[in-house]
Amino acid sequence: MAVEASLGSSVASPSAKRVKSTAKPAVGSQVSESGDGVHCHQCRQKTRVSAAACKNHMKNKPCLVKICSKCLLNRYGEKVEDVASFEEWMCPKCRGICNCSVCMKRRGHQPTGALTNTAKATGFSSVTEMLIAEGLDNEKDVVFSARKRVKENLNADDNTTSKKMKHSKLAETSHTIRKEIVLPVGTNLRSVAGIDVPAEDVGNALEFLEFCYVFGEILKLKNGEAECVLRDILHGRTAKRGRSCPVVLFHIHLLSIIKKEEGEKFAKPNPSSWFNALKKCLAESQCVLEVLGTGYLDQAVDYDALNASEMLRVLNLLCIHVLGTKKLRNWIEHQKTQFDQKAKEAKLKVFDARDKIKTLQQKIKDDIAKAIDDRDGEQKAIVSHTRSVAEQARGKLLESEAMLLKIDQTADTIRVEPIFTDCSGHMYWKLNCADESDVLHQYVGKGDALTLNEKWFALSAKEKEEIGKNITTRRK
Structure with missing residues (x-):
């Protein structure tokens, strides 16, 4: 799908001035021990080498991710010099293919570990290429083989029963996570809108x-x-x-x-x-x-x-060119303002309805307490009336919540983003124009916009439920 990206330089260079430091870095090290340098999103090190800066905008804010030249080449097979010439370069995180440990955990995966040498030894140009070629199942084997080596080293130092049990439970948990994130493929999409x-x-x-x-x-x-x-x-x-x-x-x-x-x-x-x-x-x-x-x-x-x-x-x-005109830009801003105002009003109605229900529930409790000693049944009639009013308030609450949900869904029509992404190049979309299924599966391979070889699939009702479960699991 088309993505609008910001313009500017994609190479972040550290300051020319050096700040004196009492630390003594290793000879030939590119890691900066002083205040200068660029923080790499992948290795989380502050480095003095050149780095690629993302130019994408998310929610009207520029992406601040930078990746050093070493990580960019070894992990993703891209060069800083090449991406510098792209005016719309997006970082792996924005493309949904980042394989750093933090992003992998957020997507429900186990971190891959240091696989650069493994990728090169098996003939792949980068870790990402190897993970995509191997697929999720083989990726699981690679992760656990690396974990197994770590486990053996730990047991060599301290061969205690408690550590064995700890690693055994960790492996079982990892296998459980892998089972939860098996993604449905769907059937090949052969028609769009009946065409x-x-x-x-x-x-x-x-x-x-x-x-x-x-x-x-x-x-x-x-x-x-x-x-x-x-x-x-x-x-x-x-x-x-x-x-x-x-x-x-x-x-x-x-x-x-x-x-x-x-x-x-x-x-x-x-x-x-x-x-x-x-x-x-x-x-x-x-x-x-x-x-x-x-x-x-x-x-x-x-x-x-x-x-x-x-x-x-x-x-x-x-169509992309027309999106840059004032006519469409102003319309988008106007729609956003309207949605925000309607959402604000709907939220206030929801809060008011909830407060009213709480007040009525407390009144019912008080009236019931009074009705116990009431002999003529007057308090019982009051309790019955209060309960009737409370039921009406609940109806208004449900109506306000439904209106708020409808407003959010309407706002989503001008904000087209994937509902689920996977590091292996799988993306799931909820499109209004789809006729066979309202959730579609897109496979983009490496995710490089210049060499995109995408495939589209339609999901059945059961497969849509599986995606919903994956989204819920990821948000926990």
Whole structure:
């Protein structure tokens, strides 16, 4: 899925000045014993070597993760010099593939330990590549083999029964955790919104439909227009070639929004003028150069020279471009403000209803105590009336809680994020545009946006329950 990232340098360099320290680091050591240096998220050491800094933004705040060049190469197979040239580089933590001990524990995994030498000895370029190739089952074996070596060393020093029992219980607990995080795969997703889609285009098709679902109101899209455009791309023209087909009209609509913000008038387009405007618009985008290449659109004589996959990718890039306009940015901010206000009002109603129920429950207790000595039954009638009022208050409480839940779910429609991620490249999404299942499984492999080889799967009702259990287990 498309992710907006911040711009800036991706290489964090330590200060040129050195702070004197009384400590004596080892000869040739790159670990900084003084106040200078960069803190590495992976090894949790302050180092003097160069480090890669994440450029992603989460909840309107920049990610502060930095990874030293040694960890980046050995653990993830990436070089600081290479990621420095990417304007939208995301750290392994933001990609959901971080294998440091802290992140592994948070996702319910056991830490991998020092596997750099093991990975290189078995022919892998990095620890991440080895973990992905081996899979969760083999990863479990690697973890426990490392744990076994530690256990043997400890027993060699102190061969006491208590330590044996401790390590035995720890191994049993680790096996239990592994069993709890077995993830469902699902069945191959072959259609989107009732449209047959090739496996390599499923991700782009979902991205386009989700964009239209979220921003259909502000873009004034008609009912079924997005599906019509997708069908037109994948299964041939539904109208004559030129500007009359749905996909061309959709491009022109988005280009008109961009041109209007730039202060330019978009004259009545013809088959050649709108495509030239499209190429000019996307040529200014850095992400196009990374995803499509510099000469990709220039080589196309006209729009019909592109194949279906290329058309879909170009359309998604144009949608990303439109997201940067003030029209959509202002709409997003307005929606967020409305959601926050409605959520605040709903929470106040919930708190008021709970307070009222507590007050009524206390009143019922007091009235019951008085009714014991009451002979004419007046207090019993009061208790009955108070209970009736309390039941009405409970009904209002349930209504307020349901409204709050509905507001939260509505707010999620403009905040598309995976509901569950796994270090092996598995991500689970809850998309509004999905027809076969509202929870989809995406496998992205290494998670490198430039060499993405994704696969999509639909989950059954039973498999969705399993994912729900995994999410609950992770949050405990």
